[in-house]
Amino acid sequence: MFVPKPIGFVSSPYKNSSEIPKGLHTKHDAEGVLKVLREFELGLTDIEGFSHLYVLWEFDRSDSFELLGSPPFDERPHGVFATRSPRRPNPIGLTVVELLGRNNEELHVRGVDMLDGTPILDIKPYMSSVPVENLRRGWLAEAEERKARMNL
Amino acid sequence: MFVPKPIGFVSSPYKNSSEIPKGLHTKHDAEGVLKVLREFELGLTDIEGFSHLYVLWEFDRSDSFELLGSPPFDERPHGVFATRSPRRPNPIGLTVVELLGRNNEELHVRGVDMLDGTPILDIKPYMSSVPVENLRRGWLAEAEERKARMNL
Numbered sequence: 001m002f003v004p005k006p007i008g009f010v011s012s013p014y015k016n017s018s019e020i021p022k023g024l025h026t027k028h029d030a031e032g033v034l035k036v037l038r039e040f041e042l043g044l045t046d047i048e049g050f051s052h053l054y055v056l057w058e059f060d061r062s063d064s065f066e067l068l069g070s071p072p073f074d075e076r077p078h079g080v081f082a083t084r085s086p087r088r089p090n091p092i093g094l095t096v097v098e099l100l101g102r103n104n105e106e107l108h109v110r111g112v113d114m115l116d117g118t119p120i121l122d123i124k125p126y127m128s129s130v131p132v133e134n135l136r137r138g139w140l141a142e143a144e145e146r147k148a149r150m151n152l
Numbered sequence: 153m154f155v156p157k158p159i160g161f162v163s164s165p166y167k168n169s170s171e172i173p174k175g176l177h178t179k180h181d182a183e184g185v186l187k188v189l190r191e192f193e194l195g196l197t198d199i200e201g202f203s204h205l206y207v208l209w210e211f212d213r214s215d216s217f218e219l220l221g222s223p224p225f226d227e228r229p230h231g232v233f234a235t236r237s238p239r240r241p242n243p244i245g246l247t248v249v250e251l252l253g254r255n256n257e258e259l260h261v262r263g264v265d266m267l268d269g270t271p272i273l274d275i276k277p278y279m280s281s282v283p284v285e286n287l288r289r290g291w292l293a294e295a296e297e298r299k300a301r302m303n304l
Contacts, residue, residue, distance in 0.1 A: 001210055001271065004153040004156060006153070040219065040233075045220055045234065046230040046231055046290060046291050047233055048290070049290020049293075049294075050289060050290045051288035051289075056244055067194040078198040081188075081195045081199055081275040082201070090157065092208055122233070124246060125233075125234050127289055127292060128284075129281040132280075132283070135203055137277070138199070140277070141201075
């Protein structure tokens with residue numbers, strides 16, 4: 001397979017993972033900067049026209065994987081491919097961010113949930129959405145319902 | 153960085169890239185199968201509850217990258233990070249598929265745009281959408297408008 005290389009690094013307010021908001025209904029509205037390496041800056045041409053981007057990045061502080069694990073906000077274990085766990089066979093993270101502006105090789109974005117210094121693997125334009133009414137969200141929806149009932 | 157390994161392979165109707173529908177307003181509704189390797193099957197636990205999945209995969213038949221290139225449906229060049237070009241610094245593809253059903257280690261899905269035999273790097277649950285009314289789609293929207301004017 002290919003040999004991954006960073007195309008840049010994330011500048012984020014989060015210095016360690018305990019600071020990253022987690023749990024049901026968590027809103028990720030932290031601002032950060034995607035600092036693309038100069039040698040890849042040309043690849044950002046025309047990116048300003050997109051409101052949202054996919055960021056693929058490396059969970060570089062995760063050193064093994066587990067196929068079954070419990071998310072922080074649900075005591076029940078789920079398969080790694082049904083969660084956003086950092087402990088994945090290929091430690092690749094995916095985040096949708098809102099593009100606030102570009103300054104040469106720096107993209108100012110909202111919605112970062114990565115640690116400061118995280119290596120970026122790829123950036124892609126967010127071109128279309130699945131309509132919310134078509135989404136089913138399995139165990140996540142069930143955990144939200146359980147929590148809502150407990151809070152009644 | 154990490155060393156990527158396949159967690160499975162795509163079974164797709166497309167044997168070469170000329171068969172994959174491309175262009176503006178292309179609908180990807182081809183059905184295919186994500187065949188996860190037995191050793192990773194436990195990681196699929198509870199995935200059935202999700203209607204849509206992200207699939208991360210390797211452009212394994214792409215052997216170099218270009219920072220600026222023209223998509224098949226627009227004569228104007230754009231930066232690689234503003235397109236879905238296969239010729240990326242890290243040759244990772246991202247596809248949203250609809251999960252039709254699971255049969256042990258096989259996920260039957262709709263919406264494949266990968267070639268048959270493509271190595272899968274990761275599968276993640278699709279948990280939320282950016283509302284369509286919040287999306288700006290840059291050069292893609294402009295190209296669609298130009299095409300619509302030409303067809304008037």
